[in-house]
Amino acid sequence: MDSKKLTARDYASDQDLRWCPGCGDFAILKQTQMVLAEIQADPAQTVFVSGIGCSSRFPYYMNTYGMHSIHGRATAIASGLRLTRPDLNIWVITGDGDSMSIGGNHLIHLLRRDLNLNVLLFNNEIYGLTKGQYSPTSKQHIKTKSSPFGSVEKPFNTLSLAFGAGASFIARSIDREAKHLQEMLKRTNEHEGTSLLEIYQNCHIFNDGAFEQFTDRKAQKLNAIFLRQDEVISFGENNEKAFRFDGLSPRAVDKANYPAEELWIHDESDALKASILCNWVESNPELPKLFGVIYAKKQSNNARNMDSDVLDERYVNDLIKGRKTWSV
Amino acid sequence: MTKQKENIAIKFAGDSGDGMQLTGAQFTDNTAAHGNDFATFPNYPAEIRAPQGTIHGVSGFQIHFGSRLIHTPGDEFDVLVAMNAAALKDSLSGLKSNGVLIVDRAGFDKKNLRLAGFDPDQDVLSSPMVNNFDCIVVEASRFAQETLADSPLDPKAKDRSKNMFILGLILWMYSRDIASVERFISEKFKDDEVLRKANLEVLEAGYHYGETAELSRYKTEVKAASLAPGEYRNIMGNTALAYGLMAAAAKAKLHMFYGSYPITPASDILHELAKHKYHGVQTFQAEDEIAAACAAIGASFGGALGVTGTSGPGLALKSEAVNLALMLELPLVVVDVQRAGPSTGMPTKTEQSDLLFAMYGRNGESPIPIVAAGSPSGAFSAAYWACKLAVEHMTPVVLLSDGYIANGSEPWRFPQLDKLPDIMIPKAPEDKGMGESYLPYQRNSDLVRSWVTPGTPNKQHRIGGLEKELETGNVSYDPDNHQAMTDMREEKVRRIATYLPNQEIHCGESQGDLLILGWGNTTGIIQSSVKELMEDGFKVGQIQLGFINPMPKNLGEILNKFKCILIPELNTGQLLKLMTIAYPTCNFLGLHKVKGVPFKKQEIVDEARKILKEVENGQ
Ligand SMILES: Cc1ncc(C[n+]2csc(CCOP(=O)(O)OP(=O)(O)O)c2C)c(N)n1
Ligand code: SF4
Ligand SMILES: [Mg+2]
Numbered sequence: 001m002d003s004k005k006l007t008a009r010d011y012a013s014d015q016d017l018r019w020c021p022g023c024g025d026f027a028i029l030k031q032t033q034m035v036l037a038e039i040q041a042d043p044a045q046t047v048f049v050s051g052i053g054c055s056s057r058f059p060y061y062m063n064t065y066g067m068h069s070i071h072g073r074a075t076a077i078a079s080g081l082r083l084t085r086p087d088l089n090i091w092v093i094t095g096d097g098d099s100m101s102i103g104g105n106h107l108i109h110l111l112r113r114d115l116n117l118n119v120l121l122f123n124n125e126i127y128g129l130t131k132g133q134y135s136p137t138s139k140q141h142i143k144t145k146s147s148p149f150g151s152v153e154k155p156f157n158t159l160s161l162a163f164g165a166g167a168s169f170i171a172r173s174i175d176r177e178a179k180h181l182q183e184m185l186k187r188t189n190e191h192e193g194t195s196l197l198e199i200y201q202n203c204h205i206f207n208d209g210a211f212e213q214f215t216d217r218k219a220q221k222l223n224a225i226f227l228r229q230d231e232v233i234s235f236g237e238n239n240e241k242a243f244r245f246d247g248l249s250p251r252a253v254d255k256a257n258y259p260a261e262e263l264w265i266h267d268e269s270d271a272l273k274a275s276i277l278c279n280w281v282e283s284n285p286e287l288p289k290l291f292g293v294i295y296a297k298k299q300s301n302n303a304r305n306m307d308s309d310v311l312d313e314r315y316v317n318d319l320i321k322g323r324k325t326w327s328v
Numbered sequence: 329m330t331k332q333k334e335n336i337a338i339k340f341a342g343d344s345g346d347g348m349q350l351t352g353a354q355f356t357d358n359t360a361a362h363g364n365d366f367a368t369f370p371n372y373p374a375e376i377r378a379p380q381g382t383i384h385g386v387s388g389f390q391i392h393f394g395s396r397l398i399h400t401p402g403d404e405f406d407v408l409v410a411m412n413a414a415a416l417k418d419s420l421s422g423l424k425s426n427g428v429l430i431v432d433r434a435g436f437d438k439k440n441l442r443l444a445g446f447d448p449d450q451d452v453l454s455s456p457m458v459n460n461f462d463c464i465v466v467e468a469s470r471f472a473q474e475t476l477a478d479s480p481l482d483p484k485a486k487d488r489s490k491n492m493f494i495l496g497l498i499l500w501m502y503s504r505d506i507a508s509v510e511r512f513i514s515e516k517f518k519d520d521e522v523l524r525k526a527n528l529e530v531l532e533a534g535y536h537y538g539e540t541a542e543l544s545r546y547k548t549e550v551k552a553a554s555l556a557p558g559e560y561r562n563i564m565g566n567t568a569l570a571y572g573l574m575a576a577a578a579k580a581k582l583h584m585f586y587g588s589y590p591i592t593p594a595s596d597i598l599h600e601l602a603k604h605k606y607h608g609v610q611t612f613q614a615e616d617e618i619a620a621a622c623a624a625i626g627a628s629f630g631g632a633l634g635v636t637g638t639s640g641p642g643l644a645l646k647s648e649a650v651n652l653a654l655m656l657e658l659p660l661v662v663v664d665v666q667r668a669g670p671s672t673g674m675p676t677k678t679e680q681s682d683l684l685f686a687m688y689g690r691n692g693e694s695p696i697p698i699v700a701a702g703s704p705s706g707a708f709s710a711a712y713w714a715c716k717l718a719v720e721h722m723t724p725v726v727l728l729s730d731g732y733i734a735n736g737s738e739p740w741r742f743p744q745l746d747k748l749p750d751i752m753i754p755k756a757p758e759d760k761g762m763g764e765s766y767l768p769y770q771r772n773s774d775l776v777r778s779w780v781t782p783g784t785p786n787k788q789h790r791i792g793g794l795e796k797e798l799e800t801g802n803v804s805y806d807p808d809n810h811q812a813m814t815d816m817r818e819e820k821v822r823r824i825a826t827y828l829p830n831q832e833i834h835c836g837e838s839q840g841d842l843l844i845l846g847w848g849n850t851t852g853i854i855q856s857s858v859k860e861l862m863e864d865g866f867k868v869g870q871i872q873l874g875f876i877n878p879m880p881k882n883l884g885e886i887l888n889k890f891k892c893i894l895i896p897e898l899n900t901g902q903l904l905k906l907m908t909i910a911y912p913t914c915n916f917l918g919l920h921k922v923k924g925v926p927f928k929k930q931e932i933v934d935e936a937r938k939i940l941k942e943v944e945n946g947q
């Protein structure tokens with residue numbers, strides 16, 4: 001790479017963006033390019049691998065190496081690339097259908113293997129590219145083209161799914177919070193192991209407003225918890241509420257009534273607390289949804305089994321010959 | 329007085345717990361050391377631990393060895409070792425009418441008879457069914473117990489060494505030196521002195537039994553064969569295939585990545601490759617066949633030799649990924665070790681019925697090269713060539729093997745890498761330093777694009793499964809472009825024919841009345857058939873097709889020199905269909921069998937005679 005400082009523009013390819021006007025994908029693309037510029041990522045060492053879906057068009061718009069593959073399989077393709085190329089910085093771009101429906105099997109196994117990949121899960125709670133069917137993250141009762149009477153299926157709790165599969169890094173952000181998204185993208189990139197960043201993304205055409213309760217300033221206060229390391233987990237209209245543990249059960253309490261040390265202080269490296277966040281807080285319809293780094297397992301080197309050695313001719317010759325030969 | 333014989337076929341049959349595969353493998357190694365030519369055919373039960381003593385639990389190992397060249401494991405055998413009643417019931421029909429039957433009496437008690445479906449009160453060993461043969465009743469189980477009277481092993485463990493008794497006896501019968509087997513046992517049980525001693529003692533007891541029991545009239549010698557001069561080793565099909573892949577990677581100076589999901593009969597390739605983890609081979613046991621293929625594509629994108637291996641059901645799952653490799657124009661070798669039947673079918677049985685699936689089993693117009701292994705040792709060069717074509721032509725290639733090749737073994741005059749053809753990686757054209765942008769789908773005269781991997785400075789590009797513009801690779805829905813790309817992909821595969829070795833006559837005449845055209849595991853059986861027909865004065869030849877798509881350029885020339893062409897296949901006529909399309913003016917006839925077992929020589933010879941008679945009568 002030459003020494004000139006790269007700007008966000010340098011990470012954009014010459015292709016015209018083909019998303020619908022108003023789509024949340026634009027913002028995610030922009031923030032990703034900004035973050036790559038900020039960390040001065042070498043475009044030649046950076047790879048984006050995607051599956052199929054609106055979101056999976058992403059690699060075409062990046063002036064890095066890229067592959068737009070087949071539906072659901074980006075995680076598997078990126079795994080093969082990762083295992084043979086320890087040097088590259090590899091990002092997976094996937095949608096909610098791509099990662100959790102057709103590619104669900106590969107996602108959980110990637111999380112279990114914990115290969116060092118950055119997975120950006122664009123969750124718009126809908127199948128965008130196929131024009132609006134309900135997805136495995138769509139809210140129950142949603143009316144879509146394939147569920148005109150309301151869907152009877154319950155959605156996945158993405159965080160819980162990831163945690164259950166053994167994820168070592170789980171974070172969530174949203175297309176409209178530029179700064180937060182940038183910060184999460186950076187954290188995702190820094191983590192050694194599979195980092196799963198779920199990004200709530202508005203599909204302006206087929207599921208518009210699905211995440212309004214998190215973007216509208218007033219509603220956000222009631223509906224979202226933005227987690228910060230070492231800070232009391234607080235929520236409510238005026239941030240007045242917090243959790244206090246009663247044994248293993250967190251209870252929502254008025255923050256003012258307790259000293260900070262008696263309240264739940266977020267520690268992203270605490271697996272037990274992460275499991276309560278993923279399985280209990282996130283799945284409780286009465287409670288706000290979680291944003292930020294939910295879990296980041298402390299791990300040193302995760303260079304699991306990566307190898308790019310070339311086969312040696314002498315080794316193969318010996319092998320072919322074997323131990324027992326005879327001459328005629 | 330030791331008799332001399334030109335060739336002998338033996339089948340070891342027993343319960344799957346009786347150690348017949350080990351006995352067979354040891355006898356095979358000894359046969360190799362003795363200098364015979366040979367071919368083997370192991371036949372496992374479908375269940376891992378089928379009920380003991382039942383027909384389902386019978387495990388067999390057939391070996392055919394000779395002082396002349398051996399092409400097949402033999403239609404029938406001269407000697408049958410039946411360790412129990414079930415093994416007898418299962419295998420007796422394959423014993424020659426003048427054959428020798430060796431049974432272990434303990435395997436014919438009331439319980440074993442009942443489990444095998446005989447009347448438990450019947451004295452099977454004195455029945456005409458057995459007495460029609462020259463039968464030797466040995467008491468391998470009892471001798472094992474007696475030999476090990478002083479051993480601390482429990483009776484069950486002692487009983488398990490009875491296969492060593494049989495092995496010793498057979499080694500004696502065929503005038504073999506038992507030292508190599510003793511070395512093997514010593515090595516295998518080097519950490520367990522009790523077992524080591526027990527096995528050696530029972531082996532020796534078996535070896536000496538022949539003399540004391542006055543079985544000398546059975547003593548036979550099959551002299552070393554006069555194989556082509558060179559250095560040989562024994563090799564199994566799956567191992568040869570794995571070595572072929574590794575040889576190609578080494579020759580091309582590539583790292584090798586093998587993605588696979590366990591499936592019979594392909595798993596042994598995964599097992600073999602996994603041993604070489606710290607030597608440039610990476611195996612990835614994926615969550616399913618789709619992931620296995622996709623991970624191999626990812627590895628290939630990164631510049632490794634991406635290979636994925638499976639059997640029929642797995643190939644079905646890989647279809648979409650293989651098509652992705654076709655669109656990306658990345659090297660990918662897809663190994664299909666075929667097994668019998670649709671769906672789960674008969675996993676442990678052999679068939680050649682995935683050919684048309686390999687050819688056509690993908691959505692859209694999807695031409696890809698197909699290479700077929702013709703024998704256990706032939707799997708090496710087939711694998712090598714599959715890799716060579718995949719890399720040099722930037723394409724997925726299907727490599728077809730099958731269960732019979734995979735588990736069979738034979739002597740192999742192995743090559744060393746310097747004797748193998750080079751593998752050239754298609755590199756990007758030199759930068760002229762004008763800041764020109766890299767066009768990922770720019771092609772050379774063979775329509776092959778260059779393999780530029782991530783990490784290469786200033787050549788960033790995106791590839792994908794959407795239809796692309798001819799050179800830039802940009803997404804394109806232009807009608808004329810799609811037509812051009814479709815034609816180009818077809819032509820790209822067709823041009824590979826220029827680089828294939830010429831089709832050779834495998835044996836027999838190069839022109840005449842009948843050409844027997846085979847592919848895959850029929851190599852040996854057709855060769856023996858052709859020899860027999862030639863001895864009878866017929867003008868017959870054999871070719872064995874290793875490159876099925878595209879076919880070698882000189883194939884038509886050969887075909888045109890014969891009046892009739894017979895294509896025996898273990899399917900209902902798949903190559904026959906392809907040949908009929910490719911060479912519409914030739915006179916093709918098919919011979920088909922789908923029983924899960926290979927052809928017998930007689931089946932091919934009979935069919936050939938029928939055709940030759942018609943040719944003679946001018947029909
Ligand atoms: C094997 C296969 N099945 C179905 C499709 C059709 N398909 C393309 S994208 C898609 C769903 C995409 O939804 P999501 O992953 O949520 O991505 P989004 O478009 O919402 O970004 C489907 C069903 C396909 N391309 N391939
Ligand atoms: S359909 Fe929805 S997700 Fe797809 S591009 Fe349009 S707005 Fe975005
Ligand atoms: Mg979606």
